Amino acid sequence: MDRIKTDLLIIGGGSGGLSVAAGAVQMGASVVLLEDHKMGGDCLNYGCVPSKALIASGKAAHAMTHASQFGVGNVVPQVDYAAAKDHVADVIGQIEPVDSQERFESLGVRVIRERGRFVSETEVQAGDHIITARRVVIATGSSPLVPPIPGLADVPYLTNETLWALREQPRHLLVIGGGPIGMEMAQAHRRLGSDVTVIEGAKALGKDDPEMAAVVLDTLHDEGIHIAEHALAKEVRRAPDGIEVEVEGGAVFRGSHVLIAVGRKANTGDMGLDVAGIETTRTGIKVDAGLRTTNKRVYAIGDAAGGLQFTHVAGYHAGIVIRSALFGLPSKASTAHIPWATYTDPELSQVGLTEEQAKERHGLNTEVVRFHYTHNDRAIAERKTKGLIKVMVVRGRPVGVSIVGYQAGELINLWALVLANKLKMKHVAAMVSPYPTIGEVNKRAAGAYFTPRLFQSPTVKRVVGFVQRWLP
Structure with a gap:
């Protein structure tokens, strides 16, 4: 030994x-x-990296079917699912040497x-x-957490660890679990041409701000994904043409493949x-x-x-x-400044407290500032106006930020910096953002906080009037 x-x-x-x-x-x-x-663990081999690579394949296919809004003719993409998986493997291979x-x-x-x-x-x-x-x-x-659903062990099921070896495109993918992983993979497969049904025992994207999650769920519905909420899987069994999932209440969903995405x-x-x-x-x-x-x-x-x-x-x-x-230095971990993102389209991101959490903790001291993507010129140019940002502010200091929309996962970085360093809204307002960028959404949210204080304040107007009368 x-x-x-x-x-x-x-x-x-x-x-x-x-x-x-x-x-x-x-x-x-x-x-x-x-x-x-x-x-490299799960992230490189089964999680973050391969899932984002497959999402990119789905986005490419989706763009081809929605090009007419830019003056380019829509076309039906010729999806090669096995080739998309080769793309996934290539992305992993490029990152692999680092790990x-x-x-x-x-x-x-x-x-x-x-x-x-x-x-x-x-x-x-x-x-x-x-x-x-x-x-x-x-x-x-x-x-991956595999729940003890009766019959599940008797059917071929997928998890995020086994999905990447699948070369045959699912005709109809049943996703058990409506959290971030389930929703990301549901949308990617739908955009690649599969029929998709999501079966969620409670509320889809239930850990996120309901107002923001609704924007994502509405988009997924519009893209043809069937989302069954409050549908707890009761039994899984083989069917002549694939797999059946029966839920509490008796409803039955049929598909060719089933993906388990209920947590870890x-x-x-x-x-x-x-x-x-x-x-x-x-x-x-x-x-x-x-x-x-x-x-x-x-x-x-x-x-x-x-x-x-x-x-x-x-x-x-x-x-x-x-x-x-x-x-040997004292060091403590905190979660107050940890951001996260769900990479659906539109993306969904969060750092700090949600609106509900902020109001529970800080009560009437909580101000909620909103700014919608419809007022961002770059979003208009890119046809990406679906979304908004909410900033929860207590005495001038952000305590939480929720974003849904184009590049929400990128936009949340600024607010993660703000919360980690206990900065105030004035610091974000002082930033100069290049025009036109999606990043202006963050600055405009800070501007929305100060608008009533500056432009709708009788005191400010009186001060300006007084100064103007006495200026030479």
């Missing part, structure tokens, strides 16, 4: 683990990284392609290796966590504000920590751990 001593042991080679490894080794720490599957074992070994990380399991509070076994580390980081990510579960099984004195919760590993587990030598980050399940959160957690584990 090979015994290894190191400063930092990282279990999991996804985005969070790789961020910790790259940062720590370049700062002089000795680092061992364990990964028993694909380097590869070879790159990290070139940085000085010792990469062991084995599964890690605690054999004591201070030791982890990986194959023929026993590793003792000053600090351990669990970055094992998450996997943290990968914490078979790791010997109990041996190491590491407690878990219903959603993942129990951590404190500094991301330490109940074993103070061990951290958990990203999806494994049981909080927000986003790649950028795992990267943020990596910075918290590096400050704590390498420099």
Whole structure:
């Protein structure tokens, strides 16, 4: 048995683990990284990267059928689903070297392609290796949650991990789950020519601001996606021409393929966590504000920590751990400034509190400022006027922003900066935005906040009148 001593042991080679490894080794720490599957984790191989690549294929097809609004004739695209999947694979292949074992070994990380399991509070076994580390980081990510629907195990179903191997285009895709993943894949497949039905047990996009989600859902309806809400899947079974899903109440939906997109579960099984004195919760590993587990030598980050399940959160957690584990500095994770986006068309993004949350927390001190894309000249030129921004403001300081519309995922970046640095609306209003850009939506929202204070204020008008009478 090979015994290894190191400063930092990282279990999991996804985005969070790789961020910790790259940062720590370049700062002089000795680092061992364990990964028993694909380097890059879910994000590169099954999640963010392939899904956005397929969405891009769907957008290209959709643009061809809606070109007449620009004076170009509409055409029916010749969709090659297998070729679209080749595009997905090519995108992954271009990014893959950045996350590869070879790159990290070139940085000085010792990469062991084995599964890690605690054999004591201070030791982890990986194959023929026993590793003792000053600090351990669990970055094992998450996997698709497959609900115990009767009959599901007896039919061929897809998840976000198996979808990318599918080469035959679904004739009619049934999507169980109306969250971000389900809706993104529903729209991409519809635009590529599949019939699509979304089956959601509660409300589609139910975690987002209802006003903003409604804009997305209306668009999906218009594109021909059938969305069945409050339809809890009761049974899945084979049918002569494919698969049937029966929901509570008796309605039956029939399709050729079924995609399970009801959420994700943290990968914490078979790791010997109990041996190491590491407690878990219903959603993942129990951590404190500094991301330490109940074993103070061990951290958990990203999806494994049981909080927000986003790649950028795992990267943020990596910075918290590096400050704590390498420099011994107190460092706490927060969620108040974490943005997220759903990459439907139109996009949907959020940072901080929603309108409902802001009013619950701050009551009458909450002002809600709205600005619609219909008043943005670039959006008019691009025929992308469906959407709006809402900024929740308390005493001049934004506490939350919701955006739905073209490039909402890009626009939210500014507000993530504002919330992270506790800036005020005056700072956004002072920004000069180039004309004409979609980014003006942000500045105009700040302008909408100050409009009643400047242009509709009797006091301001009296002051201006007084000054004008006395100016030479």
